[in-house]
Amino acid sequence: MSNFTGTVDYYRRYRPGIPTDVANVLIAASAVETPRRLLDLGTGTGHVVLAIGDRFDEVVAADPDAGMLAAAHDSLRAALPADVMLRLVHATAESFTTPPGWTASLVTICRAFHWMDKPAVLARLDQRVSPAGTVAIFADRSFWTASNPWQTAVRQIITEFLGTQRRAGDSVFTHADRPFGEILAESAFSVVEEVRVPVRRTWTAESVLGYLYSTSFAARRLFGDRVHEFEEAIISTLTEHSENGSLVEDNEFLIHLGRRRGPRTPTR
Template sequence: MLAAAESALRPQLPEGSSLSLVQSTAEDFTPPAGWQAELVTICRAFHWLDQAAVLTLLDEQVAPDGVVAIFGDNSFWVAGSPWKEAVRDVVKSFLGEERRAGAGTFQHHNRPYSEIMEESPFNEVEEVRVPVHRTWTAESILGYLYSTSFAAPHLFGDRLKEFEAAVKNRLTDFSASDIFPEENEFLIRLGRRGRK
């Protein structure tokens, strides 16, 4: 992912700009001395973090008028369209009914992220919803699935090729042209420092 970020970001930088990409957990990240972020984004990963600890650490790492943005959209697991439901059913047929996550099964967070943020230094929270239209192909669907914890490649063991074939075969029921439209929505929670 760092290599992908490098190749996407480097050409976009103005002359003389610098770019540093660091591999670290959010809990262990230490910024360069004297540097503070204007914006920190956490997308589809907040549920993996020690949420209160990370928000507390960010209080030291984010500029006084900076923003923490926590956002995500609906995963394929919650479906929302017939072709996504079919893909989820194929995943279940290979890995079981329960949604995988890491070494166990997925446990949905029991509190809204906005509520967690309101208990942090970034306690002025604004929610913004952004509709998203995407167009997928069988290959991009598989790429997405492999980036998730519920369908990571290692979970399939020696059945990975069989899984790929099953997904592609099932998708032919929904498109002869290998085009799969998706209507989704990002929920963005913007946290700023406010009342203490």
């Protein structure tokens, strides 16, 4: 069973997309070449491709969850310009395929690198990224690690219902043992640049619940017959913390850009 079983609709509707400032960093990091190609690993419902896919000639998006990929298909086919070649691949980041001779100008891994065999994925990418290409690994803080007071209160409620260890579907989440930048620096993409992009969001009780149900640590099915009790506790707590029904979150995207050593073609 996938860690995200039962979350697809919530993921599509309530997961925050990619902010314009983050999209601009990614586009600027991509090699300027023809054709310009994007490879998005762990695409989920396609948030990254929705944000920057129209700046590329060809896009390959891969995900191991068939439900996520189906949702990505529905949204991306309608959103991308007709002249963008889109290929959706049902595969893990360790086993994805690309057309023969196809190399990426930019690889994006958003909110998904922690699920992967990191050295194996980066070794695989060495043969699938153009000489001037870039690997971008990035994420914002989830509710589990956020420090806003109302998010801390939400996390406390989750632990009261599901236990103090962070869940990963039916398992327990395993934390990365080293910073992603260090792992990236040990790969073929050893020239690493770190970019931080602040983001402010406004939530409602409904969107918070929707977001929680999109995660592996608070998927709706995990609460079983206590789900309505959980929802009541969340709504009650958020009402106490909200101002006119709104909840403000200050977050940040941490972006690691990895490139090969040696001469590079210009980027923009």
